[in-house]
Amino acid sequence: MAACQIQNPLQNPLSQLSIRKTRPCLHKPHYVTITAAGHHLSGRKLRVAVIGGGPAGSSAAEALASGGIETFLFERSTSTAKPCGGAIPLCMIDEFSIPLHLIDRHVTKMKIISPSNLAVDFGSKSLRSHEYIPMLRREVLDSFLRTRAQSAGAQLIPSLVTHLEIPSSSFSPYIIHHSINNSRKTLAVDAIIGADGANSKVAKFIKAGNYTCAIAFQERIRLPDEKMAYYQNLAEMYVGDDVSPDFYAWVFPKCDHVAVGTGTVCAKQDIKLYQRGIKERVKSKINGGKVIKVEAHPIPEHPRPVRVRGRVALVGDAAGYVTKCSGEGIYFAAKSGRMCGEAIVRASDGGELMIGEDDLKREYLMEWDKKYVSTFRFLDMLQRVFYGSNVAREALVEVCGNEYVQRMTFDSYLYKKLAKGDRWEDLKMVFGTLGSLMRCKIVGREMEVFKL
C-alpha cells in the first residue's frame, strides 16, 4: 500500500507553492517589513519555553537544550497515565534511544476481523524475527523522556500555564503566566513551542483555529490468566458498523491487562453503544474479566489551520499530527518536537541570534511538510476508501490477507520510510485490491436485496 506513493509522487511539492526559497528574511515587493530575525542577542542565550511535557514537549526540550538554548519545560501533572494505545514503531527505539526495559510487550501478531467475522492473521508470516511492535505505558515513556530532557539541560517547571501575553513588537518577549502551588508567577521567553495536546491552550492564545476531533474511548480490563495468555503478544483490530462507523475498535494487550476500546468522529454521542458493540464481539474472549479503568480522549483528525504564528510553533497533538487510518500519534509528536527544537537551534545559530516567524516556517514547517505530508495524505485516502462502509471493510480485510500487502504495511509502519517494493508485485497488489473492492461491492448489492 505504501508503495503506491512511488507511483503518484507530489508533482508540485507543498513547500514550493507559496514560499520562494530566497534569503531568510522574505520581503514582499509592496511594503517594507521590519523583523527581528538575525538580531544578535548580546550577553544571553535565546530563551524558549516548551509548554507540555509529553513525548513532543520532552523531545523538543531535549533538542533545544542540547543545542545550547535556555529551555523551560512546563508540565502540569507529571504522574497521570494518559489514555493511549501505547504502541510505537520500531524506528522510534533507535531514533530516540529508548531503552528496551521500558517495553512491556512485544506484539508480533495482529488479527484484523471483518464485519462478517473473517479473521486475517497479520504478521505471522510477514514479520521478520527481529521485528515487533513495542507496547509501553505512557507514564513510563513520558517520564523517561522528561528526565532525559532535564539531564540535557532543560528546566522542568511543574506548573499549570494560565495565560500567555503576546508581545507587540518583534523584540519583546512573550510573558507566560503560570500558577504553581496556588501562587502565580510569570516568565519571559523569546519563543514558545506549544506541545500541550489536543486541547491546547497555546493554540487558543495564538488563535490557531479549531480542528475536528475523533473521540477514543477505552476500558482497561483485567483478564483471568488463561484468557490473557491468548493476548500474550497478539493485538486485534475489529471493523464493522456495530463497533465503529468510521474507525476501528481494538483489543490491545498492556502490561497486565487488555485495553478494549473504539473510536469515532461522526457519531461521538453514540460512543457507548459502539463500546458495547465491541465488548459483545469479543465476549467469549474477555469473559470473566474485570473493568479496572474507563477513559476517553479526543484525537485530532487533521492539522490546525495555523501551526506557526509569531514566534510560537505547535507540535504533536496540538498541531494535529495524528495519522488517519491508524490513529498513530506518539512517533509523530516526538519527531515534530525534535524537528522544531532542531529548527530553532539552527535558525538561532546555537542560541546566539533572535528568531522570527519566517525562520520557524522555513526550518520547521517546510521540513516537516516535505517529509510527512504524503504519508498523511495516503493514510487519509486509505481511511476514506476502506473505512466507509461494511462492504469496503470486508474488502480491506480480504486485501490484508495478501502477504505482500502485509510486508509493505509493516515496512512503512515500523520504519516510517517509503517501502521499496517490487514493481510487478505492486501491480498485482493494485489489481488484487481493485478486484476485492469490486467483489465485495457486488456482494453488497446482493445483500441489499435481502430483508432479513
Added chain:
Amino acid sequence: MASISISASLQRACSSQHIRRKQKPIPKPTYSLGTKQVMNAVTLDMEAQKGYKTETKEEPASEMKKSKDPEERLKDEFETESSAPKFRDERWKNGTWDLNMFVRNGRMDWDSVIVAEARRRKFLEMHPEATTNEEPVKFRSSIIPWWAWLIRTYLPEAELLNGRAAMIGFFMAYIVDALTGLDVVGQTGNFICKTGLFVTVIGVVVLRKTQDFENLKKLADEATYYDKQWQASWKDENATSSSDRIGNT
C-alpha cells in the same frame, strides 16, 4: 436456510401466542422500545417469508430437516434473554461454505454461492456475532472465479445498455435520414454523424444516471479537502503577513 427457519419458528410462535421474540437492537441512535422492535421483527419476517415462497418450493427437503432446529432455538431464546439468533445454514460448515453442496446437475453453481455469502453477511450485519477462536471464519470470496462474477453483474447491465444504444441508434438514423436525406450508408461516411455517435456512446457509458455526476463532484471535493487542511498553514501567511509583520513578529 436461516430465514426460512426463523419465519417457520415465528409462525409457530404467533399461532401459540408467545410473542416474546427478542431481537438484538441494531446499534443506531433510535434503538430503544422493546415492543416496537418486536412488531418490526414480525412484519420484517413476514415480508421475508413472502420473498422466500419460491425458495421453499424448490427445497422442501431442507425445511423438513429444519423442523427440529427452530424448536430448540426457540427454547434457547426464551431461556437466555440476551442471546441473539446465530447464523445457521446447512451448507456453512466449520467457518466456510461446503462447495460440494452447491453442485447442481453435475455443475458448480457459483451464483448460489454468491447469494448465500450475501445472505450470511446481511445476517451478521443485523445480528453481529461474537468471534470465537473455536470456529474461525475462513471463507474468502476470491475462491469464486472471475467469470462467475461477470456473468452475474456485468453481462445483464451490458445487455441493457446495448439494447438502449441500439434503439437510440435506430431512431436517430431514421430521423437524420428524414432531415438530411442521407441514408445509413451515407451517414457512416459523414464526419459530423460519426462524432455525434462517438459522443453519445461515451455519454451513455459515463453518465448512466444523473446521480453519477453528483457523485463524481462530491468525490473530487472530498479528495482534495484533506489537502486543503494541510495547506491552510501556508495560505495563512499571505493573509496575516501585513498585520503580523508590522505588528508582531
